[in-house]
Amino acid sequence: MDIKPMVLIIEDEDAICNFISAILTSNDYQVVKAKTGKEGLSLFTSRVPDIILLDLGLPDIDGVEILKTIRQWSKTPVIVVSARGHEREKVAALDFGADDYIVKPFGTSELLARIRTAMRHSTQSAAAEALGDERFTTGKLEIDYNKRVVYKDGEKVHLTPIEYKLLVLLSRNAGKVLTHDFIIREIWGVYTDESHTLRVNMANIRRKIEENPGAPQYILTEMGVGYRMVEELDEG
Amino acid sequence: MDIKPMVLIIEDEDAICNFISAILTSNDYQVVKAKTGKEGLSLFTSRVPDIILLDLGLPDIDGVEILKTIRQWSKTPVIVVSARGHEREKVAALDFGADDYIVKPFGTSELLARIRTAMRHSTQSAAAEALGDERFTTGKLEIDYNKRVVYKDGEKVHLTPIEYKLLVLLSRNAGKVLTHDFIIREIWGVYTDESHTLRVNMANIRRKIEENPGAPQYILTEMGVGYRMVEELDEG
DNA sequence: ATATTCTTGACAACTTCTTGACATGGTCCC
DNA sequence: GGGACCATGTCAAGAAGTTGTCAAGAATAT
Numbered sequence: 031m032d033i034k035p036m037v038l039i040i041e042d043e044d045a046i047c048n049f050i051s052a053i054l055t056s057n058d059y060q061v062v063k064a065k066t067g068k069e070g071l072s073l074f075t076s077r078v079p080d081i082i083l084l085d086l087g088l089p090d091i092d093g094v095e096i097l098k099t100i101r102q103w104s105k106t107p108v109i110v111v112s113a114r115g116h117e118r119e120k121v122a123a124l125d126f127g128a129d130d131y132i133v134k135p136f137g138t139s140e141l142l143a144r145i146r147t148a149m150r151h152s153t154q155s156a157a158a159e160a161l162g163d164e165r166f167t168t169g170k171l172e173i174d175y176n177k178r179v180v181y182k183d184g185e186k187v188h189l190t191p192i193e194y195k196l197l198v199l200l201s202r203n204a205g206k207v208l209t210h211d212f213i214i215r216e217i218w219g220v221y222t223d224e225s226h227t228l229r230v231n232m233a234n235i236r237r238k239i240e241e242n243p244g245a246p247q248y249i250l251t252e253m254g255v256g257y258r259m260v261e262e263l264d265e266g
Numbered sequence: 267m268d269i270k271p272m273v274l275i276i277e278d279e280d281a282i283c284n285f286i287s288a289i290l291t292s293n294d295y296q297v298v299k300a301k302t303g304k305e306g307l308s309l310f311t312s313r314v315p316d317i318i319l320l321d322l323g324l325p326d327i328d329g330v331e332i333l334k335t336i337r338q339w340s341k342t343p344v345i346v347v348s349a350r351g352h353e354r355e356k357v358a359a360l361d362f363g364a365d366d367y368i369v370k371p372f373g374t375s376e377l378l379a380r381i382r383t384a385m386r387h388s389t390q391s392a393a394a395e396a397l398g399d400e401r402f403t404t405g406k407l408e409i410d411y412n413k414r415v416v417y418k419d420g421e422k423v424h425l426t427p428i429e430y431k432l433l434v435l436l437s438r439n440a441g442k443v444l445t446h447d448f449i450i451r452e453i454w455g456v457y458t459d460e461s462h463t464l465r466v467n468m469a470n471i472r473r474k475i476e477e478n479p480g481a482p483q484y485i486l487t488e489m490g491v492g493y494r495m496v497e498e499l500d501e502g
Numbered sequence: 503a504t505a506t507t508c509t510t511g512a513c514a515a516c517t518t519c520t521t522g523a524c525a526t527g528g529t530c531c532c
Numbered sequence: 533g534g535g536a537c538c539a540t541g542t543c544a545a546g547a548a549g550t551t552g553t554c555a556a557g558a559a560t561a562t
Contacts, residue, residue, distance in 0.1 A: 190506080190507055190508080191507080191508095192507080192508075193507095224509090226509080226510070226511085227508075227509055227510080230508085230509080230510090231508085253516090253517060253518070254517085254518075
């Protein structure tokens with residue numbers, strides 16, 4: 031059996047700190063506590079923990095700054111602990127290289143699961159990303175991502191750039207509902223209200239690829255939510 | 267893996283405390299007793315129980331306050347013990363995140379059943395969340411959170427946006443009682459009196475997912491309190 | 503300049519949400 | 533047990549909100 035992994039907790043509130051510490055020690059982790067950002071950084075360099083739990087609401091240094099400092103020279107996994115509602119800070123932390131986040135309140139098993147996951151990620155070097163399939167088919171519709179060509183019933187279909195981008199987005203996520211906002215962010219980048227444009231584009235795509243655009247079989251509308259491309263055609 | 271689960275009892279009356287304690291120890295639970303709210307909170311952080319039984323009629327701190335404090339950082343299941351007639355307090359506690367309630371006087375099997383349910387609920391949902399499990403199943407009902415699709419008996423069920431949101435809320439908290447107010451706040455945001463609308467929506471969901479909407483098996487009504495989704499179909 | 507593509511506007515078609523009236527069912531008290 | 537009372541469930545209709553379509557104007561590329 032391995033040596034106990036060491037966890038550094040950077041957290042100013044005693045109650046939470048003790049709570050986490052109690053959970054971890056009874057689950058075979060070694061715990062080091064820091065009550066301020068300064069102390070945390072110094073303990074980080076002196077003790078070299080395997081993983082860090084970092085509260086974002088520290089009194090002395092902004093949590094994101096601590097993270098940046100750590101990331102300057104180390105890849106040690108950092109799990110950010112944030113209060114509900116502080117979404118912005120949380121996202122910023124992830125942007126700067128936090129590995130995961132956990133929102134207060136959390137449960138024992140949730141905390142342990144996240145720590146396990148983060149540790150696993152760090153030991154396993156980044157696995158190669160699976161290469162995407164180069165082709166997509168449903169019913170009489172076929173997309174060749176390589177050639178950037180779409181066939182309907184064997185015949186080439188002409189799509190404009192946005193139309194193609196949309197179709198690829200949908201097909202790469204076939205079976206899944208994509209929300210309007212998500213689609214718009216993916217296609218147009220920053221979010222501006224392009225919902226109407228999106229609707230028109232959808233209509234145009236459907237006119238080109240659907241047998242009967244009024245009753246689409248490939249791209250379905252999920253009212254109030256978004257669109258979904260079907261994976262397989264089966265129903266009558 | 268079965269270490270005895272630890273139960274923290276926060277209860278000032280000796281008789282009840284001993285009664286509960288006796289039941290639990292003879293059923294393979296570890297018991298920690300606190301006679302005041304203060305003591306309860308400190309034992310909570312130091313011992314990290316798996317579940318808490320919280321009496322609402324404590325001498326020093328209001329029970330709901332204790333619950334709030336706990337809920338600031340932890341999701342440890344809390345079962346509220348209330349005296350008959352103190353409906354308001356009970357509902358308030360559930361609003362603030364208590365998992366279940368039990369009304370004095372109660373029987374041995376009732377107590378044990380509630381504890382089992384709460385424990386199952388906490389380990390299941392927490393781990394599922396942390397691991398990004400995107401699925402929920404009970405009986406013939408299945409929810410695929412990723413695809414945003416609900417199946418009944420293998421067949422796709424169409425739900426409107428509000429209906430889906432409601433079902434997700436209930437299923438993510440399966441086993442737990444959700445009060446009307448809590449549900450309304452979660453779904454409609456600020457609280458306005460949507461209780462009637464909520465009832466209509468519930469009826470519509472039940473019509474779609476229940477075998478027999480008149481005698482629901484998935485979404486149960488807790489009279490005067492709220493709704494609860496069952497986790498597993500087994501007991502008679 | 504011309505052809506293509508993208509965006510915008512007006513309106514029609516449709517789905518979902520809310521509301522009110524009434525039915526049902528459980529609880530408490532006499 | 534009967535009846536009043538309250539909480540919950542059901543149904544239907546109108547209001548509100550979403551999506552689809554067509555067509556014309558703006559932007560872009562060639």
